[in-house]
Amino acid sequence: MSKLKKLPLAVRLIIVSALMLIVMAGTLTFVGHHEMRQTLKEFAQEENVFGARALMETLEEIYPEIEISTTAAGAITQIIWPVVPDSVPADAADTASEITGLDPTIFAFDRGTQSFVRVATTILNEDGGRAIGTPLARNEAYHALIDGAVFNGLVDIQGVPYNVYYRPILNESGTVTGAIALAQPHADLQASLQTKLDTKMLWVVVALSVMLPIAYLVMRSMLSPLGKMTKLITGMSEGRFDDAIPYDTRGDELGEIANSLKILQNSLRAADELKQANAARQAETERQQAEQRIVVTTLTEGLSKLSQLDLTVRIQNTDAEPFPAEYETLRTSFNELVDQLTETVSSIQVIAEEVTGDAREMAGSSSDLSSRTESQAATLQESAAALEELSQSVQSTAENAADAETTTNENREVTKATGEVVTNAIAAMEAIEASSQQINQIISVIDDIAFQTNLLALNAGVEAARAGEAGRGFAVVASEVRALAQHSSASAQEIKSLIAASSQQVETGSGLVRDAGKALNDIIDRVDRVAGLVSDIAVSAKEQSVGVSEINAGVRDLDAATQSNAAMAEEASAASEGLTNAAEKMTARLARFRLEGQAARANWAAAAVVSMADTPTDTGIAPIDLKQAASADPFRGF
Template structure:
């Protein structure tokens, strides 16, 4: 059976409760303090790490930016232009069959300095013009290289020849298209610089560079003459040491912190600060922070895996460097970054253990000091519950809460004594109150039964006498009020009957008037509809007449055109007659000539026999032409007569059409006037019909109101009867004789009038 908390004694429960509360408090506070400290430390670590990353990014951006500006400035300097011009010119002035071999011999193979110190040679002492130019310009370029931390500086002609370099490595005096430099980063950056705009700096990211046996980046800009035209290229080679120095300048613990560059292809573009982690251009592991760096996304990561297999926190910052697509990554070993957190964790756990041990001892001692006074107060309370008011309450002289409780308990004991005395007096008063309650209950029962004359005659005690008098006075006032209510109800009944009769009569008259108006409205509506239809038909006739008028006018135009055409035909017939007369005259003249020719042929004898035959045929043709002209003239004359008759008929048709048009116009005007008048009459009838409908609606509303008034009168009369019936339940006056009514409901209105009179 599980142990219930209510069955445990307070002597044991209180120490356990205090210990539990103390432990909970200590654990909660410790956990909060630890959480706040851990969060603060983590925020500080993240802030410091982000600050170092930003400092490294700024240093690198400054270094690369300064190098780019330096290269651009060098390309525009007159000194560099003169150096480029002189070196290109003196190479051709070397008095040797192999000028390139001559340069390599004196500055590379026979250089007295070590391979990494060949830049210390200023003048080999061969007396050549090249060496004289080299002694002039080399110190300046060497100083520039040393001040800025460059790996090398090159001057390359537009033909692609490396005419000068500071370090004199394997790329010195080589052609960028030759076997040694073809396809190298130096060749690519020179080609890009020659193809770009003046003053532009082109870049080549870190990649393996065989002539120097290292991984390098290149910056290049065209060298300009006074006219701004490129005459060559100046190139600066950047080594990984420069980048690493700029990135790690602000690192404090280089054994546990690493900062490096990542390109989108996932390769390290700077060597690891931590030894043996990875080298330049090594592929980096597929970790979340590396993926963010490849995608150029900034962020902070609390637990990632480094390339060396350690857990670390990381910061990723994309860099805004023109020509270089890099993201900066900074990693800090977790054990080193959060060492302080682990120390605080052990301190908190130790504090919690010590606090629990101390709280147990303190809680047990404090609980005993609290439970002893409670036991004494418990004994006193048990005695008071047994009505033992003579017990002595201990602890009244204490100054703490137990003293207050003891004094309150002592005061409670005195009050219990006084309460017992008051209880006896209360019993005596209760009996008197019961008597008053019984009398009032009986009186209220009579009042409930409608007896308004049952007053309380028996006097009450002095404390309750006012109650009896008030009740009797209220009963008398109620009787007087009910008398007035009964009289008013009778008057309301009589008036309601008269109003009901008047309302019924008004409703019947209004209903008859409404029926008459409804019939009138129906007749007016039918008349309006017929007149509207007539107006529509008149409008249609008007439209038809207008169309007929337009067609007649169009026909008149056609007739005029026909008359004009007939006139032209008649004129043409006259002209044809003239031409036929001329043909007839020509035929006649021809016949005469043929006759004369026949006579002359007869005179000529046999010699004119052939001509006589011709003359005979000409006469025949003349005769036939004359006959044909006569026929045509006869036909033309007949045609002229027909045309004249047609012209006359068309003129008559035109006159008839003009008369028809005038008559149609007159009829159309009359029809329009009739349609307008009918429409005006239809509009007037519609207004009359609308007014009658409105009057019909008002009459119907009056009828409804009259019916409602009649119904209201009937309801008012019903309510008056109900009120009379309700008031009849009450007995207002005592019975004087045996003939008196038992209740007020038995009194008639005439009796009421006589009584009031």
């Protein structure tokens, strides 16, 4: 690096330019390589799309059922082929290959094996024959075709890398029935890319070989005037101011440098002349320095007194102590400044007294407000707590009323169910009563039959007696029949008596059940009225609970606001006390100034001391000692 700095500027610029050209050439080569690779890739993809269109148009002439959808630019968007045959003429693939220069392939999808099988192709297998009947490898292209998507990329076919374009073939329902593929050997694409890169590198080398000598000559011719300029500057540094300066008529940077050197030459010539004239002015300068020392000394004394807060100081101009006439404006300005400062401090003292009084009144008011606010906040907090308990009690009552409403509704439903049971019992009693009446009618019929049978048996006995011996057996039968008829009549009477008693009991039970039903209906009506009342009570309790909750929320918000107001009141009270203390401190500070009229200032200072002595001790700020404050930094706090 040190050796490079010792070289002439022209050589260094040429080296740097050459390095920049080389770096630029390398960058352009790298960017061009990337762009060319991308361009070739896009060109290969466009060729694949064009080949797919040529292949499908060839197949469309053989298979009319094929339907092709394309974009406005002619790119295929969808291929509809209901059934891809197991064998497709090889001429179709050969024709498409001749048109595009690519290797086309047609696949049929085998649903049993879930494979894409080649049915026509120009790709050869290992033995030199067409790869008909071979399945597509289950790679990225396979998964894309299964999903009905297009694949465009690099894959291995029969062990050889190809740049391929796969598009699925669908039926009318959108199910995959096959696929087409256009392939180009990746090696051919790489060879084309390498040839173009070699050509580009050759052109870059030729361009560098031509540009570097040209750059050297141009740099040398452009930088040669700098040497002459350097010699001129060296001569001016040695005191030669009469050398002619060239290139002052040029319109470039060298012309500007030449014009600047002319100005510098004239300036150095004038400076040399001034150097000779400075000797005559030395005496005048010494006189001015003496006057300046007087002014500086006087101002130093006046500013020293001002630093001690003495506003009575003035700069005088007398015969005994004359002040330089050239600096009379400075003396007058100093005196006017002290007068204005005296007037300002006096005004501030009056304002400080007023601020101290107002601050003390504000502190008292803020303290009272803080106390009242704290008391109000405590009362409101107790009210909020009581209202919270009332809200909880009302909410508990609402919940109990809701439970009572639920229980009453359940009792009403049970009572209604019992009423239905009693109604059914009344209906059953009435049915039993009707059955008893029918049984009585049947027994009456049986009794009539027994009476008729008894008459018939009696007549049969009379006729058997008339028949004599021949009718004796019939008389016995007639006697038995009569006895049976009498027995049946007696049994029927007993049953009739029992049925009558049972009917009487059933009638009594029916009456009792009817009375129970009436009483139960009355109970149901009363339960309905009670349920309605309980429901109204539950609704009212809920509404009261909601209202009390809203009031409770409002009271909580009011409590929070009151607490915040109390805090703000305390802060205001503290701020007022701080303002009072600050005003008293300012009063004490202003008391340190020495003004015209010492008696008035002393009275004012005494009042300030008394007011600070009366300051409440709970503020935490001790009264200021004026003597100690006077010995401290005079401008502290300002």
